[in-house]
Amino acid sequence: MRSTRFGVAVAAVLAVTTLLTGCGGPTPTVSTGKSLTIGVTLEPPTLDFTVSDAASIPQALLYNVYETLVKIDAAGEIKPLLATDYSVSSDDKTYTFQLDPKATFASGTPVTADAVVSSINRMRQGTSQILQRGLSVIDHVRAVDDGTVEVTLSSPSNFWLYAMTSTPGIILDPAVTDLATAPMGSGPYVFDSWAKGDRITLKKNPDYWGTPGRFNDVAFRYIPDPNAMVSAMLSGDLDIMGEMISPDSLAQFSNSEAYTIISGTTNGEVVLGFNHDRSTLKDRLVRQAICYAIDRQGLVDTVWGGQGTVIGSMTVPTDPYYEDLAGAYPYDPAKAKQLLAEAGVTNLALSLRVPITPYAPPAATYIASQLGEIGVTVTVEELDFSSRWLPEVYRDGNYDMTIVSHVEARDIVNFANPKYYWHYDNADFRSALEKADTAAPKDFVPDMKVAARILADDAAADFLFDFPNLIVARAGIVGIGENATSLSFDVTTIAAKE
């Protein structure tokens, strides 16, 4: 009898082992065109973008669930969305938007001028910094008639219209009650559910007023661990790997019959920032010396697998005012030494305090070694972003140099704020930027080029490279925008060929 019980135990163990090794388990079905699963890294803390500036909120919702009057397309140009057209008054202060008469919210309510006015006014009340900065220039908004909205600015601003393509310009369904958990917009997809820690699921809006979405449901899966992300993609659990945390894993997707690799640009400038409050770094010659001493293409090749575009100012290739200034400081250690001597600086020692991110510490090591070549001693320190980098470097300015990818679009404006952590204080730049912002729309681009050139000439920072937009899609998925020009992971153009 005892031996029988032992036999049962053995059988149970065998059964369990069989189960665990997965023999006989059902085979996961490869997803069809009906649903789309996208793997991304960071989960939103809340869905309320009027409170939180987390880029993960518009990543899932902008253009997919929420729409704006105008949107930014993959080429970086402002295009109509809910507004079919807009005009600017001769004093550049009043913008008149013609709403698309077909436009309706997913709830069925038409997108009327009244809805737009109340939405914009609601955004102006938001506590989010992006909303406040983007909308503070608005003086008042009014509905001219059912299909026309007029926005009057207190002073002309080209940045304003651009801000309206992102979260500040989102037009809410008047019926929305809880932005944090139940977003309601006019997009081709509607918010379905949020399994915290795992995924946000969107469903097709069956009554979409424009070109309908191609999938019945779209899921954003949140996978913080880079290896888990790669496994999920390789095992067929994801249709799209929306972010590549480390370009090292690209090689695993080299089978072009199974995967498509998309490599484009983003709005992220990886910047070697200088603390302009430090007397040595106040000296333009010293900053230029540092720029000459760093081989940026070599840095991109070494620390980021050759992915990423070398830039020369705080602007990325999809900015309308982009100009290739990458050649401003070619790699020239001899010239760097000469500039240091000219500045009369010897035995220069600098701290390089970087946040722990995939790119910053390896870049810091590379830079420290290159600056060592011209006789600058660099002490690298790696800091946790939230607990140490933000309070010590960002808030208290306790650093000489740091490396951060500035992911916000058009964040060149930060150089105009002497209180920002670089403490860059240049009246010429500020007036050039203001001139561009308040100029007639046709002068915006040439004026911005002037401002961007000032930063390059002055070596306000060493602009290392534009962070690449690396996406892997399974074969058959088409329509993914190559360049990330907005914060949205825009699925409205994506389709599956089966």
Added chain:
Amino acid sequence: MALLRAATRRVVIFLVTVLVASAVIFGIVQALPGDVALATLGMGASPESVDALRVQWGLDRPLALRYLEWVVGMVHGDFGASYLTGQSVVSQIGPPLAVTAWLVGLSMPLSLLAALPLGLVGAMGRRRWFGVSVNAATHVGLAIPVFFVGAILTIIFAVKLRWVRANGYVPLTTSPGEWAIRLVLPVASIVIVQACFLARYVRAGFIDVLTEDYYRTARAVGWTRWRGLWRHGIRNVATSVVTVIGLQLASLLVGAILVEQTFAMPGLGSLLVQAVRRRDLMVVQGVGMLLVAAVLTVNFLVDLAYLAIDPRLKRGGRS
């Protein structure tokens, strides 16, 4: 009467431990470097907006007051609310708790089920090839970290063979099939490491019995070696294994972080990591308290198990 006194003592110890733990957790969380408001606002933060948020969340009030509020709230079943979302901590902990409970609750019994025969074989054949090889195998299994086992299993069964899902989690109520297929690898990873660990204690327990007089007597009256060992050894083994399981359960609850990260599972560990990163202190405190309570409960259950295993304790032989 004695039982009642023992029970009262237990409850008092439990409450005192929880209270001390709450002070320690609160202290550590407050001592975490960094500013909650600054961490939330990130690089868009201006000093004014940081101050405003601190006031809005009541972080400008004295520590002692905030501690008292928190403790009093917990007594009333209110564990506070997330600063950022205003969502109650209790509602945020529920779903991740289920994930971790399934993970640990399935892994532990399966580990034991695998460890018993492994240990028995290891003890019986400790001077023979099969016992030695089982013993060697358990040592190897013990030396491999659980996330490494997880990575290997993922590559073989999810990426190459595609028999199971690589990672992620689907609740049982949503889809039992998906639930099971996503739990296979994380549970297997834990079982492989834990079974090896437990098997060593099982083996040691059985080996002890082999040298006991009662075992020799059993053999003398004609019992086979296996039957004698199983019959007489199991209680002996149980005491030490239950102790170890108690310890392992506690460390597994806390250590589930690694497995959950490896397999992208939205469990307690992932919640804790995310809450620390966002400086969502109320959630960190809440999860901390839950883990303390869980560990204390496990210890209590272990004591109960001793009573069941060792009849001597029931007769009041325990001091």
